Amino acid sequence: MKLLCPRIVHVATVAFVCVLSVTHACAQGEPTGGRPDLLTNAGFENGMDGWTFGCHQKKGEAALDTEVKRNGNASLRITNAGGDDSFLKQAVKIKPKTRYRLSGYIKTKDVVVKGGQAATLALEGGFESSDSVKGTNSWKKFDFEFDSAALETAKVGPRLGGHSSMAVGTAWYDDLKLIELGPSRNR
Template sequence: MPATPLSSQALSASGTFDHVDPSIRRQAFLAAARMPAADALGIILAGRSVVEDAKDPWIPGALGAAIGAHAEAFLAAATPLLPAAGSGPLREEMRNPGFSDASSEDIERPDGWRVRVYSGEAEHVWLKEGGRNGGPCLSIRSEKGADTSWCVDIPTQPSTRYRFSGWIKTFDLQAEGGTHGALLNVHPRPWTTNSLKHDADWTQVEVEFATGPDEHSVSLNCLYGGWGQSTGEARYDDLSLVAIGPAHSMADWLEVARSSLDTHSEASLLGFRDATFSLEGGDGEEGREVFLGNTSTACYRCHTLDGTGGALGPDLSEVGSRLSRHELLESILAPNAALAESWQAPVSAMPALGAFLADSELRDLVAFLASSRKAQHSKPPPAEPFEVPPFLPFLVFGLVVLVFTLRVAKTSR
């Protein structure tokens, strides 16, 4: 289908955006991404962004590309829908959130909860009183230092955004170096809340995260220590897990559209990051796990790296030799800012990923991609100039005389 206004009009009237088959909807989104900007397509995409369930893992990328191509019309149609997109009652998903029920297997442990120890020694106690409102709570205490948690596994819906929250109180909690202290996190992802240290009264913390298209459960941690050992005591109470909408929410799609209209602004580039975000550091090995194992972004589905992965997007082998860290960050958060030469469409099929990666995940992913470089074959050091020893000429002269003398003696016999 040629990229003409007439084709845009025909695509708008085709009904393919509402087809029951997600693969057909995906193809319709990709076709829209290649069409010139059209108000009708922007309005249709705004409607689909509210109801699209993204059971096909390729749909978010295709929808994001289409939104980027029709950003102005999409923003005009979608912005009024934002309040409605997040409305409705929130259902509590947390198991035994107030720790009121005992486990049938161990009466000293709340139902559904277990202990996870990473290092050190700690005392894990289910307190019957001492919580935020005087009721039960969980406690972790260590004198020598520990990195550990109370944890619970919760069934979840795929491609869904959740909010995990709770209250924490600390008593002389010491956390040295890069150790976090007391916090909540989603295991094994680096989705974490703010952390508490020292003596802190009951404080509410929360983190939002999105499950991938094939993710049906998460493990939630009341974490003590966190990437290092802590001492002192931490208490946890009134935990909550609620589904707040699809993984790719209306707010996310609005950000995609704004990024497409202003791809080179610093605010657009940072996207969901504040002014303090830094690319310094990052763990390349953790970044490899993000690239290969993060089901929300699924980088490997579209990109090849060292011969492995999909072929839809550019090959990222040795990308660290071609792009700086800042350019890698830009390609992740604002993929339309600079398109690869091999990409023929006017907009990228990749959505802006700022909403789907925690700060630490983004930092690690950039570190991993930056480490993918051409093999550096170092040149051998230049040979040092050979200095003739001062005695060498005399030695050579002596050998010549000796050989000549021996030959003369042999001839005279």
């Protein structure tokens, strides 16, 4: 019996360490690092609830796509049949003097733009956006960080065109996240 007890303790300890290791590994792979996503309906599973669409030339269209999606039941598709700057945005309450990261996945088909922005994730009212993607591409993760400065509300989301650029083509967006990173570096 004396030999059995230390062995049970050893097995239990090893099992506990394994569980902690797996939990730690899962948490490390989590894109938000445990921080809450500030967007609602960020995977477009509830249609476009919480989102507002606009385009400058009235040649853009936003719709759900249940055929082309990265995860879940749907993605958002923006199509600019003619040159346009189309933006699906969500107004989110944020803290002033705080850093944030907007991330998500973008897939494109036949996106063409003459200079400027093609398919991005963007912050309205400024020049902050993810890298711009054009042409035809499979799903790829994009992100960018911004400082809220004095803002208490940020309007963020998928954009096709922008900053005086008129893009043509189709872009899909899925699995967006907006997370708080910490205090501004410019306090």
